[in-house]
Amino acid sequence: MTGKEYVLKVLSDVEKRNGNEAEFLNAVKEVTTSLIPVFDKHPEYIKAGLLERLVEPERQIMFRVPWVDDEGNVQVNRGYRIQFNSAIGPYKGGLRFHPSVNASIVKFLGFEQIFKNSLTGLPIGGGKGGADFDPKGKSDAEVMRFCQSFMAELYRHIGMDTDVPAGDIGVGGREIGYLYGYYKKLRGANDPGVLTGKGLSYGGSLGRTQATGYGLVYFTQEMLKSKNDSFEGKTVVISGSGNVAIYATEKAMQLGAKVVALSDSNGYIYDENGINLDVVKEIKEVKRGRIKEYLNYVSTASYTEGSRGIWTIKCDIALPCATQGEIDEESAKILVANGTKVVSEGANMPSTLEAIKVFQDNGVAFGPAKAANAGGVACSALEMSQDSMRLSWTFEEVDEKLKNIMVNIYKNSEKAAAEYGHEGNLLMGANISGFKKVADAMMAQGIV
Template sequence: MEAKQYVDGVLKEINKTNPGEKEFIDAATEVLNSLVPVFDKHPEFMRAALLERIVEPERQIIFRVPWVDDNGNVKVNRGFRVQFNSAIGPYKGGLRLHPSVNLSIVKFLGFEQIFKNSLTGLPIGGGKGGSDFNPKGKSDNEIMRFCQSFMAELYKYIGGNMDVPAGDIGVGGREIGYLYGYYKKLKSLSEQAVLTGKGLTFGGSLARTEATGYGLVYFTDEMLKDNKTSFEGKTVVISGSGNVAIYATQKAQELGAKVVALSDSNGYIYDENGINLDVVKEIKEIKRGRIKEYLHSVPSAKYEDGCKNIWKIKCDIALPCATQEEIDEEAAKILVQNGVKVVAEGANMPSTLVAIDVFQSNNVLFGPAKAANAGGVACSALEMSQNSMRLSWTFEEVDEKLQEIMKNIYHNAKNAAHEYGHEGNILMGANIAGFMKVAEAMMAQGIV
């Protein structure tokens, strides 16, 4: 059987057996289509039905999460954990709390996590989880009660050598603290490596908060350097205003760029003089407020309701750090018309497949999420290492390791693209490089 015929057959079966799961199907389509040259070169992978196995999660867990709000009303949410692939290590991936969470989104995130984790070079497999619970507007006590109910079921399926969740959208240090506290109570043991993103007083790692945003910029900087340019003097638009966006902004500014826009789910701000990050941190990290409040401190800035038009702002570098599929074909074309030179993804799959085609067909340097935003999970794995050794590294030690990991991810993706006939296509290269490590591990371990 020809490789293209084989891949097309697997994709047809995915569409048949996962009806309505658009996000997962899109993620699988993007990855599998890029692997045709791999199967041309390695027909033994087809004989071992590697694709059929890698697109099917090893385990999917769905459970109810009952909790009581501050008014005494009983609420019920749905919890998920998809343990996708453990060929190279324990499942590793975040927990997302957001009303949009469903099985398709968790599967798409878990599938991407397989290759992202592989690219870090660290021994971690792919998984993801979360709930359709919305933490916005909830009190600390409501969030604690939800997290405890969620963990009352999840604890059965996780552990430092089995599955190590972390944070994602809606899950920060507060939520991780509540989750870990209840896990410890249920298990009657202090197993710090079971969750990452913990507070520094109970096993957390320095630089973990900054890691995804910093890593995104380190990856992008390496891509820029490889193309004889840098962040210096560049205008940057960043979507989002959570950890990833905030610390991408900080590092980009340190490297000489001017970040002019940030957003949240309500709208976006534009500050032609460059974002005042101290103001944003106070709004988002201390007050947990809305980005519109930026105008209270910087009245010369502009605010617009809705997020989509942020991509109409002229920029040299676009770093989407908000959510999946925020850049569609129209937004991508506008970015290209306005002269964007680089797009690197800080969120998970923020560009649609068509948008990616627009970027690549117009010679825009493109850093795919599974490579560009791998800094967070890389630092999570470093946190696991510190927990296992019962020690803590300095911020500088962790940051140095993070920089090296992100540089290696870029060059491994670039080299894989070259080896398999897709020179300069970092998306193809990242998919191939991430896949090959997992494929070789699966081949060595037999049909399991």
């Protein structure tokens, strides 16, 4: 059986089993089709049924999350944890609290996490979780009650050497604090390594807040270096205005770029003079407000309803940092027509498969999410190490380790792409590089 025949057979089986899970199917298709040359070169992977095992989670947990709002009404949400693959280490991946969360989204995120975590070079497997709860507009007391109810079930399934969740969309320092506080109460023990993204006063790591955004820019910087270029003097558009977008903006500006746009789920701001990041941090990190409020501080900026329109703004570099599927084929064509040279993903699969093809067909350098945004989970693993050793590294130490990890991810992705005949295709390179480490571990451990 050829590699192509094997991949198509597995894809057909996955579609039969998961036909209503579009996000998960897209993620599986994107990864597995990249691996065809690997299976041609390693028929032993086919004989071992490696791909059939890889696309099936080791464990899926779904549970009820009842809580009481400030008016005394009982609310019920649905919680998830997907423990996808533990071949190279404990499950590791964030928790997402957002109304869109469902089994398909959690599975797609968990599947991507396998390869992203492998790319870091650190011993962490792939997992993901969350709930269809929207923290937006909720009081601190409501968020606390929800987090405590969520942890009342999740604590049974996680542990420092088993499964280590972190934050994601809707889960920041506040939520991690409430989750860890209740975990500690339920377990009657201090196990700081069971959650990452914690506050500095109780086992968190310096640099973790900045890690995904900074890591994205470090990876993109390597992409630019390969073309004898840099961020200096470039116009950059960044979608989102949460943690990833804010710190990608900060690092891009430090490297000499001008970031002219940011967004949230309601719309986007454009400031031709360059975004005032202090204002954005005040709105988003302090007031938990909407990006439209930027106009209250900066009179020369404009605001447009609808977040997708941000990709009509002319830029040299586009860094999608909001959510999955935000750049479709039409948006990709607009970016190409406007002369965008680099697209690097800070969110998880923000470009559709059709959009990626447009970028690749038109010579746009494309940094795939599993490689470009791996800085967050890499720093989470560094936080786990510090917790295990009961010590804290300086910000500079963590940042240097993060930068080295991102540089190595770029180099390993580039090398894997060239080795399998797809030089310059970082998407294929990242998929192959991430897969090979997991595949070899699975082969060594037998059929489990």
